[in-house]
Amino acid sequence: MIKYEVYEGIFDMDFADTSATMVDAAERGRLRNIINNLRMYTNNVRTVTEIYTNVLLDSNVSYFLPRISQEDVFMKHFPELFVYNEYGENLFNCQQNSKYHKYSVFHHIVASIENANVTEISIADWQKKVIKWAMFLHDIGKPYVKKVIENGDEITDSFEGHEEKSLELAEIILNRFDFTQNEKDIILTLIKYHDMYLNVEDVTQENLTFLAQELNNDRELFYLLINVKDADAKAKSVEAYNQFKLVKEKLYEFANNYFDQSSRKKLEVNIAQKGQAIKEKEEEKDTKESDDKLTSKDIKEIIDTIITKKTIKVKYQPIVDLKTQSVYAYEALSQITAGKKIRIDKLLEVAKDYNDYDKLQQVLFTNAVEQFENVVNRESNTIMVNIDYDSYVNYVNKPRIYDMMARNKVVIEFKNYDNKDLTDIQETIQSIHLKGGKVAFDNFKLDNLSIEDICYLDIDYIIPDMSFIKDIYKDFEKQKYINSLITYTISKDINLIAVGVEDKRILDTLKLVGVRLVQGYYFGKPLPEINMINEDIFKLLNAEEDQSIM
Numbered sequence: 001m002i003k004y005e006v007y008e009g010i011f012d013m014d015f016a017d018t019s020a021t022m023v024d025a026a027e028r029g030r031l032r033n034i035i036n037n038l039r040m041y042t043n044n045v046r047t048v049t050e051i052y053t054n055v056l057l058d059s060n061v062s063y064f065l066p067r068i069s070q071e072d073v074f075m076k077h078f079p080e081l082f083v084y085n086e087y088g089e090n091l092f093n094c095q096q097n098s099k100y101h102k103y104s105v106f107h108h109i110v111a112s113i114e115n116a117n118v119t120e121i122s123i124a125d126w127q128k129k130v131i132k133w134a135m136f137l138h139d140i141g142k143p144y145v146k147k148v149i150e151n152g153d154e155i156t157d158s159f160e161g162h163e164e165k166s167l168e169l170a171e172i173i174l175n176r177f178d179f180t181q182n183e184k185d186i187i188l189t190l191i192k193y194h195d196m197y198l199n200v201e202d203v204t205q206e207n208l209t210f211l212a213q214e215l216n217n218d219r220e221l222f223y224l225l226i227n228v229k230d231a232d233a234k235a236k237s238v239e240a241y242n243q244f245k246l247v248k249e250k251l252y253e254f255a256n257n258y259f260d261q262s263s264r265k266k267l268e269v270n271i272a273q274k275g276q277a278i279k280e281k282e283e284e285k286d287t288k289e290s291d292d293k294l295t296s297k298d299i300k301e302i303i304d305t306i307i308t309k310k311t312i313k314v315k316y317q318p319i320v321d322l323k324t325q326s327v328y329a330y331e332a333l334s335q336i337t338a339g340k341k342i343r344i345d346k347l348l349e350v351a352k353d354y355n356d357y358d359k360l361q362q363v364l365f366t367n368a369v370e371q372f373e374n375v376v377n378r379e380s381n382t383i384m385v386n387i388d389y390d391s392y393v394n395y396v397n398k399p400r401i402y403d404m405m406a407r408n409k410v411v412i413e414f415k416n417y418d419n420k421d422l423t424d425i426q427e428t429i430q431s432i433h434l435k436g437g438k439v440a441f442d443n444f445k446l447d448n449l450s451i452e453d454i455c456y457l458d459i460d461y462i463i464p465d466m467s468f469i470k471d472i473y474k475d476f477e478k479q480k481y482i483n484s485l486i487t488y489t490i491s492k493d494i495n496l497i498a499v500g501v502e503d504k505r506i507l508d509t510l511k512l513v514g515v516r517l518v519q520g521y522y523f524g525k526p527l528p529e530i531n532m533i534n535e536d537i538f539k540l541l542n543a544e545e546d547q548s549i550m
Helices: 025-040 045-057 061-068 072-077 105-115 125-137 162-174 181-192 205-214 219-234 238-258 262-289 296-309 344-353 357-373 389-393 398-407 422-434 451-456 476-490 504-512 534-545
Strands: 147-151 154-158 312-321 326-336 382-388 409-415 438-444 461-464 495-499 517-519
Touching: 025 045, 025 061, 025 072, 045 061, 045 125, 061 105, 105 125, 105 219, 125 162, 125 181, 125 219, 125 476, 125 504, 162 181, 181 219, 205 219, 205 238, 219 238, 219 476, 296 344, 296 357, 312 357, 326 357, 326 409, 326 534, 344 357, 357 382, 357 389, 357 398, 382 389, 389 409, 389 422, 398 409, 409 461, 422 438, 422 451, 451 476, 461 476, 476 495, 476 504
Parallel strands: 326 382, 382 409, 409 438, 438 461, 461 495, 495 517
Antiparallel strands: 147 154, 312 326, 312 517
16 A cells, blocks of 8 residues: 655665765755755745756765755655655665666666766757756656565566656656746656667667657657666666667667758758748848948949958957857958948849959958957957858969968858858868868858768858847747757867857857857947957856856
8 A cells, every 4th residue: 555654764875875074064055055945945936946956967966865855845845755655665765676776766866867968969958957857757656666576585676667657756746846848748758768678679770760750750859868768777787787888879870870850951941931020121121221322333333442442341249158258259240331331232242243252252351360460459369250152262362361370260151152062162171271270151051051961071160040049048949959950060079159149048048058159249249349358258157157046
């Protein structure tokens, strides 16, 4: 008979050999603060959820979680974990007599939480959150379904059906806390399938295809499930983990071969369509503000002036490294002084009509780098400059560019690089690398090149189209898209730069999905002179961190 009983502080003896006297005083102080905050905010669902999330994410979770679980406030938040089964066990003292397990249930759960996110695949902050909660809840149904099987002198424990019971209890618990519906769905999905296909003989193409379809052919979710399975296996016996390593290899092999770009391209189209109306309105506004009386001949005269007299001003916008909390590079943005307002797209259109497009691109590029050389006060020596791919390839005086690369850290941001021969692009990139330069693909979308193409090319940066950054804080599809790009490129040592960071909401979301390099008005507008902002960046970013409940 399963019933609720008062929890008497049964402490899993697997943890008891960690003496409190050996723990740093600061950790003991943090533990007191956590417990006090749980009591103080016990009815504040959002705050309590954040506190428990921080505990699960903490590198010292094996110290905090067992001790917090002995508090009455924990029992209030997780009463399902304190239910005794017919053997007098609840989650905290439920043993696992099996060759596949070396720990009791609760110790296994804590160990699996510790092991989560230690994987070959890059994991964003929002993914860490759902994985940690999935590991916390994945086996909580075991005490409810436990059966002791006696076979002569051998006694083993069976937990058949624990996945379904854990799923049932986890849904009840998650509804008690502050999770989005999407977060709950992911956590429950990971729990549901965490024990599926753990034997090598079960890892067939047919079975894994079924599993992928059960996950709605979501590649990111499939990789998260591999992470969960890996963390679970590491917390089992050595024999169990050695067996799973063979399974894991097959899971990765399947994922790399099975998933294509079709779903991601569809996602990209949807995102682009969302921003199209806004973009058209902005272009319409820009057109009304421009001088519609300018003829092509007038614009041609402006172009000639630019090329011959270089009536160009260069403005610089910082690119910030969130990890080092400092300026990583500057993007050089050319401003044309023409006496009359003219849209840049109109200018480039007329330049093409008069066969001046390549020359105009080349002048803007070389002028930007040369002016950067004359800037004394700067917090980075890296300059990023945009140029049309064909204009660069057709530039006859490349030694001039090579000299610039020798004197500066130059990143060439290519645009209009799609529909080109990949071998030719790779040769161009290699020639730039040989001269000390680096290469970025600007306005990146999967319509330009596929992920496979990007992995083939030896590029250094991708800069997603700004439409994928705009309003990303309220668009989960955009968050998944950006994180997927990071997942693909990080193993190839390719950096992603998110441009269009206009406010704190966008910045916070980008940090959660794993972006490291950002650019936008939040950190500084393009200015003709470079401001020293490292100290401001540090204060801005750390002001947010100081608000942490833990």
